[in-house]
Amino acid sequence: MSTPKRVYNFNAGPAVLPLEVLQQAQAEFLDYKGTGMSVMEMSHRSKEYDAIIQGAEADLRELLGIPSNYKVMFLQGGGTLQFAMLPMNLRATGSADYILAGSWSQAAYKEALRLGTARVAASTEKDGFNHLPKNLDLDPQAAYLYFCSNETIHGVEYFNEPEPLAGVPLVCDTSSDFISRPLDISKYALLYAGAQKNAGPAGVTVVIIREDLLERTPSNLPTMLDYKVMSAGGSMHNTPPCYSIYMVGLVFQWAKKIGGLSAIQKNNRAKADVIYKSIDESGGFYRGHVQPDSRSVMNIPFRLPTPELEDAFAAEAKKNDLIGLKGHRSVGGIRASIYNAMTIEGANALVDFMKDFQRKNG
Amino acid sequence: MSTPKRVYNFNAGPAVLPLEVLQQAQAEFLDYKGTGMSVMEMSHRSKEYDAIIQGAEADLRELLGIPSNYKVMFLQGGGTLQFAMLPMNLRATGSADYILAGSWSQAAYKEALRLGTARVAASTEKDGFNHLPKNLDLDPQAAYLYFCSNETIHGVEYFNEPEPLAGVPLVCDTSSDFISRPLDISKYALLYAGAQKNAGPAGVTVVIIREDLLERTPSNLPTMLDYKVMSAGGSMHNTPPCYSIYMVGLVFQWAKKIGGLSAIQKNNRAKADVIYKSIDESGGFYRGHVQPDSRSVMNIPFRLPTPELEDAFAAEAKKNDLIGLKGHRSVGGIRASIYNAMTIEGANALVDFMKDFQRKNG
Numbered sequence: 001m002s003t004p005k006r007v008y009n010f011n012a013g014p015a016v017l018p019l020e021v022l023q024q025a026q027a028e029f030l031d032y033k034g035t036g037m038s039v040m041e042m043s044h045r046s047k048e049y050d051a052i053i054q055g056a057e058a059d060l061r062e063l064l065g066i067p068s069n070y071k072v073m074f075l076q077g078g079g080t081l082q083f084a085m086l087p088m089n090l091r092a093t094g095s096a097d098y099i100l101a102g103s104w105s106q107a108a109y110k111e112a113l114r115l116g117t118a119r120v121a122a123s124t125e126k127d128g129f130n131h132l133p134k135n136l137d138l139d140p141q142a143a144y145l146y147f148c149s150n151e152t153i154h155g156v157e158y159f160n161e162p163e164p165l166a167g168v169p170l171v172c173d174t175s176s177d178f179i180s181r182p183l184d185i186s187k188y189a190l191l192y193a194g195a196q197k198n199a200g201p202a203g204v205t206v207v208i209i210r211e212d213l214l215e216r217t218p219s220n221l222p223t224m225l226d227y228k229v230m231s232a233g234g235s236m237h238n239t240p241p242c243y244s245i246y247m248v249g250l251v252f253q254w255a256k257k258i259g260g261l262s263a264i265q266k267n268n269r270a271k272a273d274v275i276y277k278s279i280d281e282s283g284g285f286y287r288g289h290v291q292p293d294s295r296s297v298m299n300i301p302f303r304l305p306t307p308e309l310e311d312a313f314a315a316e317a318k319k320n321d322l323i324g325l326k327g328h329r330s331v332g333g334i335r336a337s338i339y340n341a342m343t344i345e346g347a348n349a350l351v352d353f354m355k356d357f358q359r360k361n362g
Numbered sequence: 363m364s365t366p367k368r369v370y371n372f373n374a375g376p377a378v379l380p381l382e383v384l385q386q387a388q389a390e391f392l393d394y395k396g397t398g399m400s401v402m403e404m405s406h407r408s409k410e411y412d413a414i415i416q417g418a419e420a421d422l423r424e425l426l427g428i429p430s431n432y433k434v435m436f437l438q439g440g441g442t443l444q445f446a447m448l449p450m451n452l453r454a455t456g457s458a459d460y461i462l463a464g465s466w467s468q469a470a471y472k473e474a475l476r477l478g479t480a481r482v483a484a485s486t487e488k489d490g491f492n493h494l495p496k497n498l499d500l501d502p503q504a505a506y507l508y509f510c511s512n513e514t515i516h517g518v519e520y521f522n523e524p525e526p527l528a529g530v531p532l533v534c535d536t537s538s539d540f541i542s543r544p545l546d547i548s549k550y551a552l553l554y555a556g557a558q559k560n561a562g563p564a565g566v567t568v569v570i571i572r573e574d575l576l577e578r579t580p581s582n583l584p585t586m587l588d589y590k591v592m593s594a595g596g597s598m599h600n601t602p603p604c605y606s607i608y609m610v611g612l613v614f615q616w617a618k619k620i621g622g623l624s625a626i627q628k629n630n631r632a633k634a635d636v637i638y639k640s641i642d643e644s645g646g647f648y649r650g651h652v653q654p655d656s657r658s659v660m661n662i663p664f665r666l667p668t669p670e671l672e673d674a675f676a677a678e679a680k681k682n683d684l685i686g687l688k689g690h691r692s693v694g695g696i697r698a699s700i701y702n703a704m705t706i707e708g709a710n711a712l713v714d715f716m717k718d719f720q721r722k723n724g
Contacts, residue, residue, distance in 0.1 A: 035369070
């Protein structure tokens with residue numbers, strides 16, 4: 001095979017994966033460890049596949065320090081299915097509180113409303129979701145308090161969890177900053193993450209749930225939406241998305257090998273710093289969407305003086321093999337997503353390009 | 363890379379995939395057509411990915427001759443999520459009829475009951491699901507008539523569709539004989555198939571639905587379970603299982619290249635014939651589970667004189683690189699699954715092994 005071309009991929013998700021993970025998957029694509037089969041061709045009940053899924057869970061538990069009273073599930077349907085599974089399984093007291101800090105927490109809230117009662121504990125919508133909410137209006141009877149730790153579209157990120165009232169479980173969509181830094185899992189009752197940002201390909205969602213929450217699941221939910229059934233079956237109530245779980249497992253191995261979440265956090269911070277610095281030192285040519293204290297380390301949305309310049313920026317960047325910089329269709333502008341697998345070289349290449357583009361167009 | 367080892371893979375699913383499909387996916391794993399990205403790393407909204415998913419749908423439409431008044435969706439959650447989505451979306455008249463011809467139609471019926479009212483139109487359970495039901499007790503008010511065209515575990519297959527009463531839509535789980543032979547799609551209101559038998563890796567379900575059925579979807583279903591939303595979004599309401607869809611698309615291309623579904627049917631029939639012949643001519647050493655007129659071309663369950671011999675058969679076969687022959691844990695015995703990608707050489711190798719095993723143990 002000829003040497004493959006690789007670009008700097010700033011896609012918001014599905015997104016860049018670690019090159020050595022892709023190389024390993026490619027090498028064993030036709031014959032996994034002498035089995036004579038691709039992982040795609042293996043029975044999910046085989047001992048070889050059992051080692052893959054158990055290994056993925058064990059590595060994730062080690063990476064995140066998941067306590068033993070939490071279950072880990074590998075489910076399908078993305079974050080969007082979790083928007084429904086959460087209230088369907090957990091809304092025992094009839095209502096739940098949602099913090100709206102961007103499009104994704106808003107979407108989760110809308111789904112909870114579609115299926116029952118939910119309250120807004122805070123919203124920064126009137127400010128265009130450009131900072132984290134400061135004051136919470138909390139319901140002491142809420143079934144849970146929901147937040148999204150990183151808003152992929154608006155680029156705000158929580159570095160300290162919001163504080164729920166005593167006895168109210170904290171629930172988090174961590175899709176786009178999953179395994180990007182250490183977390184104290186014991187603060188959470190449930191976390192979930194669609195894999196297609198930091199952890200792997202689209203098609204698998206990791207759900208981490210404190211065991212006592214499983215007691216809330218009502219009877220007669222659709223089986224595939226029942227946390228209790230899915231957890232009891234060890235993510236094997238039916239055929240799981242086997243290959244996506246294998247890829248996620250390879251990413252967890254890689255994350256351990258490069259030093260775990262503290263090392264990854266340091267690297268992510270360094271990448272974000274050079275890009276934010278470049279924005280802040282551009283004399284207003286580049287304008288960050290988010291207030292400095294709420295800036296995401298994962299997704300950096302920014303504007304240029306005109307939409308025409310933004311289009312030119314994204315197109316010119318693409319010609320220079322800097323891919324995926326166009327902002328989300330709902331908000332426009334530019335967005336640089338710099339997940340775990342983005343290298344510091346990629347971040348520096350973007351900064352060099354930004355300076356060059358400003359010189360030519362500023 | 364060294365030459366990969368490849369076995370004859372008789373797994374029931376996930377199952378053998380065409381070698382040239384795997385080779386193509388492997389070759390473009392790091393760099394899809396000069397994009398500098400894996401398909402796993404691509405935005406699902408990119409023009410490159412759009413060409414992949416649109417191409418997969420177009421090839422499937424050509425293969426199966428899907429009329430223009432049918433929608434095609436690529437969903438998550440496997441057949442098991444369809445067990446719930448069907449009654450939740452389509453049970454407008456309050457009840458639906460189910461034909462029980464094996465474990466999978468039975469599981470679909472149980473899920474429909476869990477979520478509401480359903481009737482048994484026929485069942486062969488008392489005969490151990492060893493033949494297709496002959497007489498149907500049909501409800502003229504049924505919201506739909508459900509059947510499973512191939513029972514993966516019990517090995518019975520429909521070659522002619524059951525006849526619903528006038529005006530009652532016919533709904534089919536075709537997971538394990540999907541794209542194994544030509545079908546007259548116009549006889550069906552809805553068909554679905556988990557991909558992990560004939561069509562690709564686990565993690566994507568193909569749903570083909572006649573457009574008028576979409577009018578039945580009630581409001582306030584969980585969004586991801588709403589056929590109307592998923593269809594309107596072109597399987598892109600949220601991030602779809604991108605890589606699994608890409609693989610399914612490669613399999614559809616391969617199926618076209620080798621002559622389409624008529625050629626595939628002929629090949630499948632030839633493979634099944636040599637194995638059934640070997641069973642029938644074994645003088646009772648091998649005993650097929652299913653009556654001859656109901657025998658599946660895809661999954662061939664059979665017994666040996668004792669469970670000990672069955673264990674020895676599966677273990678000895680594995681040593682000879684004939685993999686996945688142990689019967690389903692719920693029924694025991696031996697099962698040979700010979701999906702589209704199984705070669706006639708593989709079927710002949712199994713027959714040779716069967717003869718040899720009988721010589722030594724008969």
